Amino acid sequence: MTASTKRKIINKFILSLSTLFAIIGVAFLFWILFILLKNGLSALSLNMFIEDGAPPGSDGGLRHAMVGQLILAIGATLVGVPIGILAGTFVREYGKKSPFADLIRDLSDIMMSAPSIVIGTFVYALLVAPTGGFSGYAGITALAIMMVPIILRTTDDMLGLVPNSLREAAIALGAPKYKMIKDVVYRGAKVGILTGILLGIARVAGETAPLLFTSFNSNFFETDLAEPIASLTVTMFNYATSPYEDWQSLGWGAALVLAGFVLGLNILGRIWLSLNHITRKKILKKRKR
Amino acid sequence: MHNRYSLKEMFFEHLTRFSAILVLFFLSAIFIVLIIKAYPAIHHFGFSFITEQKWAPNFELFGGLPAIYGSFISTLIAMLFAIPVAIGIAIFLSEIAPKSLKSPIGVSIELLAAIPSVVYGMWGLFYLAPFMRDVFGGNGLGLFTAGLILAIMILPFISAITRDALNTTPKILKESAYALGATQWDVIKDIMIPYAKAGIVGSVILALGRAFGETMAVTFVMGNAHQIPSSIFEPATSIPSTLANEFSEVDSELYLSSLYLLALILFIISFIIIAFAKFYFLKNRVKRKKRLV
Structure with a gap:
């Protein structure tokens, strides 16, 4: 066999192998999606959205968990987003390439990938153990701590896309720096930051581990943040590991609603970004003319 | 006029700096809290915690291996x-x-x-x-x-x-x-x-x-x-x-x-x-x- 045919055979072999791997990997991922859709859709019912948790066998729903999940996600957004945006602003506009700003960037990257369950144990020590009970506040705190570094990094990246000439123009007009940031830089990076917020919400909304010992769980409709609050994720965990078939089925329903919510936010963010990209290109074209 | 701006400017800058420091604070606070909370176990088991196999809550025996x-x-x-x-x-x-x-x-x-x-x-x-x-x-x-x-x-x-x-x-x-x-x-x-x-x-x-x-x-x-x-x-x-x-x-x-x-x-x-x-x-x-x- 000549060297060249050998190389061609190896080439064919490896390329088919990588195609095979790709097919196996994608097949597994789609198997999960299919299972999720199949079990989730068969669990969907009107009851699921208007009834609260109930003992097994008595036709309960998930209203309490959906409302609880929304409360936790909105709470974490209200706390985490302003801190994240301000910190990202500092890193990009004031700290720039200083060692301190770089340190904050590195630490946020580390925090973004840190095991979320550790954040749960931390908030437990801080807010649950001293007050003597699980609470919605603790859950919101845990999610907000996870959200800050995500928002910080997106803000940092998105502010970086705003051209420096705009900043210089604003300063040249005599605008103080905070006004330049507020009226010029933020305005230019608005869509990017909003998309980052959407993705950040999607990310923390799917979290279970940090909620296990902070907001805990509840089988009742609860809006008092000082009490344990149900979430879709923890409810899924409890229902799926229970021996009752109707609870397991509700667990799949919760999985579908949650995955739909998270994927919906992701897709929305993508569309938003690409639309913005297209309009920007159009504006540039017009200007060139 | 100029003074009012510089006051706002200072406030905004410090607010952003404070938020950035919060990240540092969270991360170090997590470390410190974990160490404080883990201290009794570190004190009690020492290094053997990571080599001990037995995990028996009834007997107060904990091995992390x-x-x-x-x-x-x-x-x-x-x-x-x-x-x-x-x-x-x-x-x-x-x-x-x-x-x-x-x-x-x-x-x-x-x-x-x-x-x-x-x-x-x-x-x-x-x-x-x-x-x-x-x-x-x-x-x-x-x-x-x-x-x-x-x-x-x-x-x-x-x-x-x-x-x-x-x-x-x-x-x-x-x-x-x-x-x-x-x-x-x-x-x-x-x-x-x-x-x-x-x-x-x-x-x-x-x-x-x-x-x-x-x-x-x-x-x-x-x-x-x-x-x-x-x-x-x-x-x-x-x-x-x-x-x-x-x-x-x-x-x-x-x-x-x-x-x-x-x-x-x-x-x-x-x-x-x-x-x-x-x-x-x-x-x-x-x-x-x-x-x-």
Whole structure:
């Protein structure tokens, strides 16, 4: 066999192998999606959205968990987003390439990938153990701590896309720096930051581990943040590991609603970004003319 | 007039600086709180905590080895499966797939990375574990099943970043290699992978960190048994799944402290893994800059 045919055979072999791997990997991922859709859709019912948790066998729903999940996600957004945006602003506009700003960037990257369950144990020590009970506040705190570094990094990246000439123009007009940031830089990076917020919400909304010992769980409709609050994720965990078939089925329903919510936010963010990209290109074209 | 502006200016700058310092504060606070809470266990067991196998809450005896062992082995299994498959997917997406397939498959893989890990865990409990039971015997729970779920979970993550890294290879490099008579695989192995190496290794290490600290995907299928299993098909435990299962049912000070010690160990190991990945990326960035200069 000549060297060249050998190389061609190896080439064919490896390329088919990588195609095979790709097919196996994608097949597994789609198997999960299919299972999720199949079990989730068969669990969907009107009851699921208007009834609260109930003992097994008595036709309960998930209203309490959906409302609880929304409360936790909105709470974490209200706390985490302003801190994240301000910190990202500092890193990009004031700290720039200083060692301190770089340190904050590195630490946020580390925090973004840190095991979320550790954040749960931390908030437990801080807010649950001293007050003597699980609470919605603790859950919101845990999610907000996870959200800050995500928002910080997106803000940092998105502010970086705003051209420096705009900043210089604003300063040249005599605008103080905070006004330049507020009226010029933020305005230019608005869509990017909003998309980052959407993705950040999607990310923390799917979290279970940090909620296990902070907001805990509840089988009742609860809006008092000082009490344990149900979430879709923890409810899924409890229902799926229970021996009752109707609870397991509700667990799949919760999985579908949650995955739909998270994927919906992701897709929305993508569309938003690409639309913005297209309009920007159009504006540039017009200007060139 | 000027004074009012400078006051606002100062206020805004300090507000942003304060928010940035909060990140530093959170991270150090996590470390400090974990150390304080874990101190009784450190004091009581000392170094033997990580070599002791027995975990018996009734006798106030806590050894972390089974959980640490389980975390390492399940992560190792995950990486063994995930790395070749993910790189295969990345090569397929960047080189082999026809143009009309590239974007839909690529986007759906990216979206799969966004699915909450608890969904993967649930699928594992109801579908993968029974399948494993039928194929390998036992009850289907254990390190192998957990590792497999972790592998599937980190697949989209590694393949998306690897694909992006492969796609950064300059066209001219690839074309010169083809002109010299290289096959497609030659180009991938000798041009694209070396060029994208930093990105690939970085994404693999980040995925490793993620798999190591993952809680929900594995807690369902670990079997929650505090033992070093004689085979990877027997029930075991890992640090995150021990925490998830036992943290809210603790009845003694030492028990809680031992769990905090496990959390501390998990946090430190993850910290090192992630910082290493960061360092690798960073080092490369510096190198590339120097090359340009």
